[in-house]
Amino acid sequence: MTTIAADQSPVAAALAGLPRVVDLLAARAEEHDRDATFPYQGIEAVHEAGLLTLTVAQRYGGPGGTLADTVRVLAQLGRGDASVAVVTAFTLLQHAEQARVAGWPTAGYRRLLTESRRGPALVNTLRAEPGGQAGAPPATVARRDGDGWLLSGRKTYCAGAEALAWMAVTARTDEPVPRVGTFLVRGESEGIEVDPTWDQLGLRASASHDVVLDAVRVPSELALGLTAPRSGRAGGPARDPAAPPGAAVTGSAPENPVSAAELTRAWHDLALSAVALGVARSAEQWLVRFLNQRTPANLTEPLGSLPRYRCALGEIEAQLIGAEELVNGLAPRVDRAEPDAVARTGPAQLLATRAAIAAVQQAVSLTGSPGLSRRHPLERYLRDVLSSRVHFAPDESVLDAAGRAALERGRRP
Numbered sequence: 379m380t381t382i383a384a385d386q387s388p389v390a391a392a393l394a395g396l397p398r399v400v401d402l403l404a405a406r407a408e409e410h411d412r413d414a415t416f417p418y419q420g421i422e423a424v425h426e427a428g429l430l431t432l433t434v435a436q437r438y439g440g441p442g443g444t445l446a447d448t449v450r451v452l453a454q455l456g457r458g459d460a461s462v463a464v465v466t467a468f469t470l471l472q473h474a475e476q477a478r479v480a481g482w483p484t485a486g487y488r489r490l491l492t493e494s495r496r497g498p499a500l501v502n503t504l505r506a507e508p509g510g511q512a513g514a515p516p517a518t519v520a521r522r523d524g525d526g527w528l529l530s531g532r533k534t535y536c537a538g539a540e541a542l543a544w545m546a547v548t549a550r551t552d553e554p555v556p557r558v559g560t561f562l563v564r565g566e567s568e569g570i571e572v573d574p575t576w577d578q579l580g581l582r583a584s585a586s587h588d589v590v591l592d593a594v595r596v597p598s599e600l601a602l603g604l605t606a607p608r609s610g611r612a613g614g615p616a617r618d619p620a621a622p623p624g625a626a627v628t629g630s631a632p633e634n635p636v637s638a639a640e641l642t643r644a645w646h647d648l649a650l651s652a653v654a655l656g657v658a659r660s661a662e663q664w665l666v667r668f669l670n671q672r673t674p675a676n677l678t679e680p681l682g683s684l685p686r687y688r689c690a691l692g693e694i695e696a697q698l699i700g701a702e703e704l705v706n707g708l709a710p711r712v713d714r715a716e717p718d719a720v721a722r723t724g725p726a727q728l729l730a731t732r733a734a735i736a737a738v739q740q741a742v743s744l745t746g747s748p749g750l751s752r753r754h755p756l757e758r759y760l761r762d763v764l765s766s767r768v769h770f771a772p773d774e775s776v777l778d779a780a781g782r783a784a785l786e787r788g789r790r791p
Contacts, residue, residue, distance in 0.1 A: 388441035403458030456656020580765030
């Protein structure tokens with residue numbers, strides 16, 4: 379485990395270990411990508427550095443890492459291995475949500491923390507379903523069974539599926555008036571099967587397979603936030619009915635409170651954007667080495683000496699600086715629960731992801747055939763950054779919500 383100096387906070391100690399972890403991830407990333415194998419050693423390295431529990435609240439004995447800390451960590455992990463960064467992100471988001479709203483029962487969360495001290499304890503929310511539509515109640519069903527529930531259904535895009543210690547599964551009850559909630563399920567529970575469906579272009583080591591639940595037993599105390607489905611508000615995406623309870627967050631402005639669900643989305647938007655930007659920075663770093671070393675037969679100096687290539691590299695740099703400033707600037711404001719900042723994370727995610735994708739695509743275009751060769755990591759960066767879209771709402775949904783919000787502002791006196 380990470381050794382903490384007397385004058386060093388737990389967050390600072392974890393951040394100090396980042397460079398070594400990134401190097402370890404980068405050394406194995408190509409192998410796991412090629413074979414589509416889960417990076418257990420990489421996750422272990424993240425855990426050993428204290429990064430996997432960075433956002434555990436101080437009241438639980440954790441470092442109490444903020445969103446600003448989280449985006450910094452995930453951007454660096456994205457430089458090493460995007461798949462490890464994505465799996466790490468979802469665990470950090472779970473701990474951060476518990477720090478804000480304490481949705482997990484105390485005994486259950488203490489058990490998770492105990493497991494986290496023994497080794498990596500990955501957690502993820504399993505929400506997406508094959509053919510599912512935004513705003514529709516989940517098809518996964520929870521049926522009453524004595525003093526507990528039996529959970530049945532299929533979840534898709536479950537990052538880290540084969541290695542999850544806990545799964546927070548959204549489901550509806552089979553009651554006459556169905557309720558929707560989150561059911562905490564041990565990854566080793568009887569009735570769980572991981573269906574290896576993940577065979578995507580990128581993020582191939584993230585093991586984002588389907589999880590099939592067949593009458594998985596869940597104690598009553600691990601069924602959270604059971605409520606009737608709620609509709610969204612005009613001007614923004616629909617609230618997730620399975621989000622933990624909590625109408626507002628302490629510290630938000632009384633006249634315009636920020637809901638727990640809105641903060642959850644804001645953390646997700648910026649955390650996953652940071653991963654994409656980390657991938658783009660690795661692509662730029664590889665491009666810089668290429669331009670400094672590549673001297674075609676018809677030239678006497680490397681490509682980097684040509685103004686055309688320097689300007690193209692400058693375009694990449696400008697795009698990434700803008701996106702990083704946006705994400706890093708919003709993160710501390712979200713930590714303060716500023717309503718304006720929370721409302722802007724959806725468009726910020728869209729812009730940051732577009733910038734990351736454009737930067738890597740331009741890097742590939744500048745390098746030609748070498749950039750597309752599997753002998754080099756640039757083509758993997760391109761596949762990973764393109765595949766990052768799977769973790770976000772469709773562009774049109776984000777833009778429609780932003781447009782509605784703008785129209786609503788225009789109608790105010």
